[in-house]
Amino acid sequence: MILHRLESKLWESGLLAGYQRAAGGVWQPERLALSQTVQPHCATEGVSLDERSQVEMSTSFYEWQIYKAFLGQNLGGMAPGLPLLELGAGDGRITRFVLQMGFEQVIACDCNLGALRRLRSKLGPEERDRVVLIQNDIGQLSFPPGYFGAVIAIEVLYYLNEGYEGMLERLHQILAPQGLLMHSEPLLEGALTYALVAQDWDSVRSLCHERLKIEDIGQGQIARSRVFTLTELQAAGRGAGFAWRDLRFTPALNSVAVKQIGAAALEPEAKLELLRGVRQLLDSGQNPRCALVAAGKAQVD
């Protein structure tokens, strides 16, 4: 087996011990056992956020502009030479973005093999040299303390539910002293906006009382994920030793508009015109759906 530059480096340093390189260039544990904390739809359906982010009549299109600005500015000051870990990489819109930024050592993990294979198929040979794709449950990853200059987890950690706080603690351990964690989590306000528009009273109840989004994903299966108030989110970060350095929002009303206008009985051009009108909400920071947080290690007195 011919390993490329980054694979050889990780292999020689023992970080890929217990993994094997499967067809399609994705690394898998010799005995892959996704834990029960992996939500059923994450294991079966690979996301297509990279494709959706190109379609103007989609929530992802608008949110991607915000994510790119947030990641670009926060990563801009970091040395691209330090390893970067991406959790829940999906089909790779962020992986490709950080590779384009020049990061030399990117480790991207997702539980979904199909999404990772699609991600890899979009990379040129030079980009493949700088990334290792791992199919695993992010809760099962193990890296040496202080190893990463940055960890990115966009719209993924909240799927860990009870494991959320423990994961933040592990991320704190594997970040270098000046390392940065960039993550995005859904806020109660945005989730409630959706549930109220849909008049889904069970959801309103579980969001308010348990901070849980419970989705019926068909075939008798339920997906659970966390939502937070901003105060709860900050407290969780602080509890794991993080201090926030940057905070932005994606607007909820924007994505409600995408859904409602998309379903309207109008010509496509008329829909786009309405949607572009709503787009000004992008910069308003009002009515947030997700909080985008960049957090560094808190100073210990």
Ligand SMILES: C[S@@+](CC[C@H](N)C(=O)[O-])C[C@H]1O[C@@H](n2cnc3c(N)ncnc32)[C@H](O)[C@@H]1O
């Ligand atoms: C909403 S998508 C976000 C994808 C990507 N971060 C982006 O913004 O384009 C969430 C991703 O997290 C992955 N995921 C969820 N729980 C996971 C777990 N426990 N271990 C590994 N991946 C997980 C899913 O398979 C999915 O690809």
